[in-house]
Amino acid sequence: MFGLFAKQRVMGIVFAVVFLVAAAALGILYLWSPHATLRITSGVEGSKAQRFISAFIKVAEAQHPRIRFQTVPVASLTESAKALEQGKADIAIIRSDATLPANGETLVILRHDAVAVIVPHHSSISSLPDLTGKSVAIPSGPAQDDDSHALDLLLNFYNITPDKVKREFLAIEDIGPAILHKRVVAAVAVGPVGPGPAVDTVASIAAATKGTPKVLGFDDADAIVKRFPMFESYDVPEGGFKAKPAVPDDTVTMLAVNYRFAVPITMLDIVADAIGRSILTAKAQLMNVAPMAGQIEAPDVSDQNPLLPIHPGFAAYLSNGDQSFFDQAQRYLYIFGIPLSIGASLITLLVSMFNARGSKKDRDAVERLLSIAHEANTADRERLETLEKELHEAVADCIAKPGDAAKGEQWKTQLVLQHAMRRFERRDAALKAGGAPSQTPQAVDVSPSHSP
CATH class of the missing domain: 3.40.190.10 (Periplasmic binding protein-like II)
Structure with a gap:
């Protein structure tokens, strides 16, 4: 009857350990992963955009050895937008009057x-x-x-x-x-x-x-x-x-x-920030291999009605300048920390609810024992035998569910059991003295060894 609280406490500890292990695994994966791969649409076959993409990949990989780009061939600008929508590309080259990706946000204007x-x-x-x-x-x-x-x-x-x-x-x-x-x-x-x-x-x-x-x-x-x-x-x-x-x-x-360049809404701010600023800083190098790179520019952050909104990660950089790694990482601590905190609070609430339910069961059991002991004071022989059976059932119920209450509450149950046994013994003695048939109640061991 008293093990529910202990079980929920164990569950809470297990959940906390799982959350910590998951967070540690994510951290290790980020810090120790050998490289990241970004998929980028190649531009229409034979177009200047395709040549620009090739030049961009060459310069970007030289600047960031841990980043690799994988080209996604497309036959048209419409297919380029669809590749981003369907999750087949992480960066897509699009034209403003062609089909636009529903899940896209702007990184830079090319x-x-x-x-x-x-x-x-x-x-x-x-x-x-x-x-x-x-x-x-x-x-x-x-x-x-x-x-x-x-x-x-x-x-x-x-x-x-x-x-x-x-x-x-x-x-x-x-x-x-x-x-x-x-x-x-x-x-x-x-x-x-x-x-x-x-x-x-x-x-x-x-x-x-x-x-x-x-x-x-x-x-x-x-x-x-x-x-x-x-x-x-x-x-x-x-x-x-x-x-x-x-x-x-x-x-x-x-x-x-x-x-x-369009990127999906789901791209992490820190990734969009890194790619966007890399393009701007590599502009001079890109111009050496792709003259059209001279027109690369950052989107207008003040535009209230953009065709495709600026990705918030890059917009923050354009508005506030460089941020420390701690400033950027802090946002993700909030993102992951808030759900973890809410989860821990919910677990605590559930544990409290089950604990309260367990406490009520304990009180009901004690009240039942007291009621049996009180009625035994005036019971006749036949009724006393019936109450004795109820006493045994109550004791068996307690013993069948060991540890359901906190250890600080065990003494109450033991005290009530002892009180009930004394009432039964006194009533049995009184009935014997009055000449009624006698049947001594069986002793019930309520020592701590049978308790949680």
Whole structure:
């Protein structure tokens, strides 16, 4: 009857030991693991993004010998986002106007690509709606479908259905001749202000038409961005696409998409922090092997409506600067410590509840013995024999469950048993003296050796 408390106390100790062993195992695994492996999407086959990923892995592994990167091949930017969603990748390269991972958060911005609508110098086209019913060229390659989709979104803003503007996917060197021979009236190229599809398309048109191409601006860029946040307003400086003659001939407000590294929401803050700061510090080295690395930048922490929020681990670094290892580790002590503390409190509560239940059983048993002893004072022979059986049952119940009470409570049960036995002996003697048949109650051993 009294062993429940002791058993729960043992269970509490076992749980505490398990928690401590688990915490120690995690600590040892972190400190002594030979290396960590991070899976990263490779970028579309043949794209500049793929070459950048290769350069990034080379530099990152040189900086962090204990980190290894495993590439996850993908056929498109949409597959890259899905790889992150499905847990097949830890870092994914994505484009803001392509499919975005539902579980993703931003680590760093890799580059901005302007959406350039380029027309020959003699063209009467001055805005995107003027392309209705006409054909345009889009540079062929790994990103051609994404570039075409970007055009669809912009046409949608002007309530123009995509099928109203025909597309031809052409090699960049063929775009200029296609415009010269009026197969197409314009070209839509998405690329950085620097080496890339947009700059090369301007050069192709200029060479074929023997004139300086024009790049269309977007006077309603802010309105487009509010409706389609995958775009951003982007000022292309004079000569951004061609130095002499300058294309554009003045600063033009255009639209742009961006490439970024996305990581899962579940990535530990300390890991996201380490990767993010490594990319920023390795920027100069990356530029030596991948020129596009010059555009790498940290996300804007103050952006209230980001397309993909910044991972909080890296955001903390951007907002507060370097933190000591203790400061970073302290968060995880809270994360693991709070559940452990709650668990210990729950165990203590359960032990207290079972202990209280055990104490009530003890009180009920004592009250039962007292009741038997009190009734034995006036019982006749027949009733005394019945009470004697009840006494034996109560004693047997106590002995069958040894140790159910705390040792400090044992004396109460022993005292009540002795009291009951004396009452039985006195009543039996009284009944004998009165001439009634006698049956002496059997002695019950209540010495400590039978108690817990």
